[in-house]
Amino acid sequence: MRMSLGLFLALLAFSAPAQAQTYPSKPIHILVPYAPGGVSDIAARLVGQKLTEAWGQQVVVENRPGGNGFIAVMATVKAPADGYTLLVGTVGEFTINPALFKDLPYDVQRDLTPIAMLSDTPLVLAAHGASPYQSVADVIAAAKAQPGRISISSPGNGTFNHIAIEWMALGAGVQVQHIPYKGGAPAATAVAAGDIPLGILASSSVAPHLAAGRIRVLAVTTSKRSPFNPELKTLQEEGVPDVDASNWVGMLAPKGVPQPIVEKLYSEIQKILAMPDVRERFAAGGAATVPMSLADFDARIRSDTARLKDIVQKANVKPD
Numbered sequence: 001m002r003m004s005l006g007l008f009l010a011l012l013a014f015s016a017p018a019q020a021q022t023y024p025s026k027p028i029h030i031l032v033p034y035a036p037g038g039v040s041d042i043a044a045r046l047v048g049q050k051l052t053e054a055w056g057q058q059v060v061v062e063n064r065p066g067g068n069g070f071i072a073v074m075a076t077v078k079a080p081a082d083g084y085t086l087l088v089g090t091v092g093e094f095t096i097n098p099a100l101f102k103d104l105p106y107d108v109q110r111d112l113t114p115i116a117m118l119s120d121t122p123l124v125l126a127a128h129g130a131s132p133y134q135s136v137a138d139v140i141a142a143a144k145a146q147p148g149r150i151s152i153s154s155p156g157n158g159t160f161n162h163i164a165i166e167w168m169a170l171g172a173g174v175q176v177q178h179i180p181y182k183g184g185a186p187a188a189t190a191v192a193a194g195d196i197p198l199g200i201l202a203s204s205s206v207a208p209h210l211a212a213g214r215i216r217v218l219a220v221t222t223s224k225r226s227p228f229n230p231e232l233k234t235l236q237e238e239g240v241p242d243v244d245a246s247n248w249v250g251m252l253a254p255k256g257v258p259q260p261i262v263e264k265l266y267s268e269i270q271k272i273l274a275m276p277d278v279r280e281r282f283a284a285g286g287a288a289t290v291p292m293s294l295a296d297f298d299a300r301i302r303s304d305t306a307r308l309k310d311i312v313q314k315a316n317v318k319p320d
Contacts, residue, residue, distance in 0.1 A: 020260030023083055027058040030086045030251075033072035033093055035065045039204075039285065043118045043249045044088035046281055050272040068319065069093035070105055077111045081256030083265065086115065088251050091160055095304040099312045100158050100319050108252075108305070113262060114297045115251040116269040119287035122222040122246050123164050125235065126188070126206050129213045131197045136219050136238035139198065143174035151177045153187040153199035158319030161187070161200045163308060164221050164245040166315035168200070171240040180320075191215055202247065203229075203286035221245040227288055248290070250297065266294055 028051065030044045041063060048059035064072035073093055079085035087093075094108050106112070127133040133142070143150045154161035157180045169176050179196055181187035188205035190196045192214035199206075200221065209215040219235045220226050223244040235243045251269065253262065272278055273289040282289055292300070311317070 020258065020264050023261050023264060024055055024057040026084060027060055028084050028086065030059060030061045030088050031072045031076055032061060032063050033065060033069035033087075033089050034063065036063055039119070039121065039247065039287065040088050040090050040249050042285065043282075043287075044251075046278060047088070047118060047251070047269060047272055050275070050278065051268060054268055054272075068097060068101070070097075073106050073112075076252070076254055077106050079254050081113075081254040081258075083253060083257050083261040086251055086253050086265075087112070088118065088249065090250075091246075091248050091304060094250065094252070094301055095308050096158070096160055096163065098305050099163075099308040100317065108301060111255050112252040113255050113257050114294060114301060115253055115262060115265050116273075116294075117248055117250045117290045117292045117297050117300065118269070118273065119282050120246050120248040120290045121202065121204075121285070121287040122220040122226050123161060123200050124203055124206060124220050124232070125168070125218045126191055126199050126201050127216045127218055128191050128194045128197050129209075129216050130194065131216075133197065133218065134216075136233075136235060136240065139218065140172045140174060140239070143169070143172070143176050148175040148177055150174075151179050151196050151198065153179045153181055153190050153196045153201070155184040155187050155201075156180045156182060156320060158317060160245065160247055161202075163311055163315075163317060164200045164243070166317060167243050167245060167311050168221070168235060168240055170311065170314060171235070171243050188215070207286070226286070228283060228286060248300075249287075250301075262294070 030048050032041050032044050034040055044061045048061050052059045076085055076087040097104055133139050152165050165178055184202050184205040187199050188201050191199040192209040206215045219238050220232050221235055221243055223236055279289050
């Protein structure tokens with residue numbers, strides 16, 4: 001017997017809320033594109049533990065590093081759209097990869113559903129403690145006097161830090177020499193040792209060197225000052241227009257997850273992000289939790305992707 005279209009639509013409308021009421025009824029898996037210990041892994045484990053406590057179902061974090069994040073993202077894209085496979089990654093997978101790679105095997109808008117932004121961390125423009133650069137103005141003046149000769153470190157070609165360097169240079173109308181290292185720690189150590197005068201680095205990378213005076217922070221890369229170091233000015237305040245670079249971490253799911261499940265996840269995660277112990281844990285790494293609606297998170301992904309594509313094209317940024 002053939003089901004009428006009206007009955008079919010009625011059954012769909014009934015089943016979606018019912019799914020949300022029973023969700024989750026089995027363990028949830030969160031895939032992370034990096035090895036344990038990074039910002040996305042910490043966020044996934046912190047939020048996952050709180051979800052386990054709230055819902056009584058185990059949340060398992062699986063690290064799937066490699067392939068510029070493609071491995072974890074594609075595993076998520078190919079998973080059933082039932083809310084039991086989630087992805088926690090960074091601005092890299094969701095906005096930088098689409099800007100860098102022409103033949104990306106996934107499309108964020110087509111293949112993934114935004115759930116929540118979990119944390120947001122500014123980068124910093126840092127100088128060697130004994131360098132002559134006391135301010136952003138000093139750096140810009142030197143770069144104008146010596147085009148392409150002022151060296152700035154990053155964790156690698158095509159990283160968000162690298163793009164932030166080019167973003168700053170474009171905004172200031174200067175040319176600098178980008179020096180890529182293999183990771184944030186080596187890039188920060190090179191600045192601290194005086195091997196290179198400047199770096200755009202994660203605050204967590206420079207923190208071990210600040211107390212000893214081996215590194216001096218000149219500015220943050222976001223449009224607003226960091227709540228953790230409000231005395232630090234932004235690049236925009238220091239005369240470099242438009243730069244607003246932050247390394248955010250977000251949760252996404254396969255496209256097609258029923259909206260009631262998306263909203264249930266979103267609602268519970270907002271409660272988690274408001275918990276004092278969660279906020280403190282993120283703050284320890286220089287990250288702020290960010291209350292943001294589903295629509296605003298989707299808009300942030302779209303706007304960041306467009307901005308980064310423009311910078312990548314203008315600066316001819318290439319991945320390793």
